[in-house]
Amino acid sequence: MEASEYLIQGPLSSAFISGILDKADKKQVGAHAFFLGKIRADKVSDKRVVGIEYSAYDNLVTKAVQIITSSLLRKYDDLTDVQIYHSKGLVKVGEISLIVSVSCGHRKQAFAAMEDCVEQIKANLPVWKKELYDDQSHKWLEK
Amino acid sequence: MEASEYLIQGPLSSAFISGILDKADKKQVGAHAFFLGKIRADKVSDKRVVGIEYSAYDNLVTKAVQIITSSLLRKYDDLTDVQIYHSKGLVKVGEISLIVSVSCGHRKQAFAAMEDCVEQIKANLPVWKKELYDDQSHKWLEK
Amino acid sequence: METINIIYFGVLSEICAKSTEELDFTGTLDELQNLLIQKYPDLASQHFQYSLNQEISSLSDSVKPGDEVALLPPFTGG
C-alpha cells in the first residue's frame, strides 16, 4: 500500500505549522486558522490513557483528504487553502495527532471552514484509534 | 504609559505559536485552536495596501485582554487557556498582526471560544489601524 | 489462480488476528461476508462497512480475483 502524504508517522510538531505558514499566500490571506488535535490523559474506569496508536488506510486517506479539501474549496468562496495532516502509529499524551490549517481572505469563513473540515475528518477519514492505558491494556475506540 | 505584555512591536511570528504550544497543558487539552490575523494586499481604488501601522492604548489593552480572557473562561467550561497577542507599529503585507490561541478539552468549545474571542477583540481592544498604500498615502480605518 | 486481498482495520484486525489475508473468492460482498462470519464468528456482532478497490461499497457489489476488499469499522480519527 502506498503511503499517504497526509499521514505522518508519530506525533506532529509545531514545525508543521511554521512550514505551512512559510508556504502560505502572502498577499490575499487575512485570516489563517489552525486546529490541533492532542492526546488527553483521560481516565477510563481506574485506568489512565498514556497514548493512542493510530492505524489508517493510506490510499483511502489520500482520497478522503482530497475530497474534503475540494468540497470545502467549493463551499467557501473566500477559502484559499486547506491543509490536513494526521498521525499514524503511536502518539503519546500531550502530543499532537491532527493539524488542520485553513486560509481565507476574511475571518468569518475561516471559522466555519475550520469547524467543517474537522467534522468531515472525524466522519470520513479512514483512521482508527487504539487507546493505550497505564496498565498496559488497550481498547479500540468505537466512536 | 506602561507597555502591555499583549502588544508586540512589529509583526508576530510562528515562534509565538511554538512558544504557546511549549507552555500548553500536556494532559487535559484535546483541542487547541489558533487564529492568525494577517495583512492583505487589498486594492483600494487604484492604490494597493503595503502595510498597516497599528497604534494602541497600552494600559487599556491590558485591561481589555484580561476582561475578554476571564469572560471566555467563565462562559466555556471546557476552555482551559486563552492567549492573545496583537502587534503595534508597522506590520507589512503577508505578516501576522494578531494571534489568538484557545485550548479546550474537546473540539466543540474550541471552535466557539476562538470565534467569540476574535469577535471580542475586534469590538473591544483599543487598537487602531492606519492603512499604508503603495503611493505613500495612508488612511485611518473607521471600522 | 489470482486471489482477492482482504484488509482488516481497527478492532477487526484483532478479532480476525490478522491485518491482511488472501482468499480464493468470486461473488458479491454479501456472499463474502457470509464466508468471513463462518470463519470469524465474532465478526457477526461488529459494525463495519466495506471498501472495494478503495471505494466505499455496498453488499451487492461484485468481487473478482485481484480486487482489494477492506473491512472498515467506524472511523475514529482526530
Added chain:
Amino acid sequence: METINIIYFGVLSEICAKSTEELDFTGTLDELQNLLIQKYPDLASQHFQYSLNQEISSLSDSVKPGDEVALLPPFTGG
C-alpha cells in the same frame, strides 16, 4: 497647578496634530468636549468615546486635575 492629560488616538491624533496634551481644566467630559471642539473644529464630525483614567466613561463624568482623558475612535484592531 496640576493639569489633565489628554491622549488622542487614531485619526484624532491627525485631526488635532498631536498625540497628547496637557490642559488646565476642571468640569465634566461634556464641558471638555465643547472646549476641544472649539480648539479643533474638525473633531465635531468625528465619532469617538472617552476613557477617564483608563475606564470607558460617559459625558456626564467629572474630570479633575491629574486625570488622564483619552479620545478613542472606533476600535479597528485585528
